[in-house]
Amino acid sequence: AQRVTQPEKLLSVFKGAPVELKCNYSYSGSPELFWYVQYSRQRLQLLLRHISRESIKGFTADLNKGETSFHLKKPFAQEEDSAMYYCALRAYNTDKLIFGTGTRLQVFP
Amino acid sequence: DVKVTQSSRYLVKRTGEKVFLECVQDMDHENMFWYRQDPGLGLRLIYFSYDVKMKEKGDIPEGYSVSREKKERFSLILESASTNQTSMYLCASPRGSGRFLDNEQFFGPGTRLTVL
Numbered sequence: 001a002q003r004v005t006q007p008e009k010l011l012s013v014f015k016g017a018p019v020e021l022k023c024n025y026s027y028s029g030s031p032e033l034f035w036y037v038q039y040s041r042q043r044l045q046l047l048l049r050h051i052s053r054e055s056i057k058g059f060t061a062d063l064n065k066g067e068t069s070f071h072l073k074k075p076f077a078q079e080e081d082s083a084m085y086y087c088a089l090r091a092y093n094t095d096k097l098i099f100g101t102g103t104r105l106q107v108f109p
Numbered sequence: 110d111v112k113v114t115q116s117s118r119y120l121v122k123r124t125g126e127k128v129f130l131e132c133v134q135d136m137d138h139e140n141m142f143w144y145r146q147d148p149g150l151g152l153r154l155i156y157f158s159y160d161v162k163m164k165e166k167g168d169i170p171e172g173y174s175v176s177r178e179k180k181e182r183f184s185l186i187l188e189s190a191s192t193n194q195t196s197m198y199l200c201a202s203p204r205g206s207g208r209f210l211d212n213e214q215f216f217g218p219g220t221r222l223t224v225l
Contacts (some may be wrong), residue, residue: 009149034213043113044152044199044216086151096167097214099144101151 002027004089006100013077014108021072021103023061023087032090033070034097035061039083047072047085057081077107112136113202113217121223128187130220132200141183142214143167143175146197155198158183190224197221 003026013019025031035047048056050063050070061072070087087100116131132141142157144167154167156175164175172194176184187194200217 006151043218044201046213049213096142096154096157099152101149 002089002091002098004087004098004100006087006103008103010104010106012106012108015079016076019074019077019081019105021085021105023070023072023100025068025070025089027089027091029091033063034088035072036086036088037083079107079109081105082107113200113215115200115217115220117220118218119221121225122190123225124191126190128190128222130185130198132183132217133181134202135181137180138202138204139180140203141177142201143183143185144199144201145169146199152199155185192224195222195224
């Protein structure tokens with residue numbers, strides 16, 4: 001079964017601390033993986049996708065097929081990073097995104 | 110940028126009422142999706158549509174129906190609202206045509222529905 005697991009409901013860090021939001025997926029083929037973010041009172045939006053291998057707002061995420069993980073990382077958290085983060089999977093040749101349950105990141109000053 | 114709008118930001122209805130949630134996208138996209146977002150459960154797909162008058166069930170279609178009479182508009186219908194349908198409802202529209210979707214889904218601002 002295709003599944004996305006985000007084990008942490010809440011992650012709290014202080015400004016300047018490193019951040020790692022965990023995401024594990026279950027899929028036997030080659031998935032497409034994404035991180036979506038929802039800031040307070042804003043709509044859900046794409047943060048980054050694994051195929052682009054990009055860094056957005058200082059965040060990076062590497063697809064590890066051996067560990068079936070796609071953890072989101074940032075070396076120095078900022079207060080404006082506080083938001084809800086969702087990991088999502090799109091299996092090959094399907095039309096849907098499967099979302100994880102989300103992790104709320106709180107960055108304290 | 111794609112603009113996805115939803116008819117109401119907040120909605121309060123009574124049990125048994127028929128509820129319409131509307132979503133409009135202005136980029137001539139063929140694909141539109143309805144999700145519900147609940148704390149601890151993430152986003153769950155209710156229904157989606159590839160084109161006018163076409164619809165497919167998502168993961169949790171029970172208690173819901175949809176209507177796609179025009180390309181830009183996708184309506185979610187709660188035939189008889191129940192308290193367990195109290196939730197945030199998100200509409201999304203990805204680029205792509207037919208069954209070939211682009212990676213990114215563009216979301217509306219959401220409708221917070223409360224069923225009393």
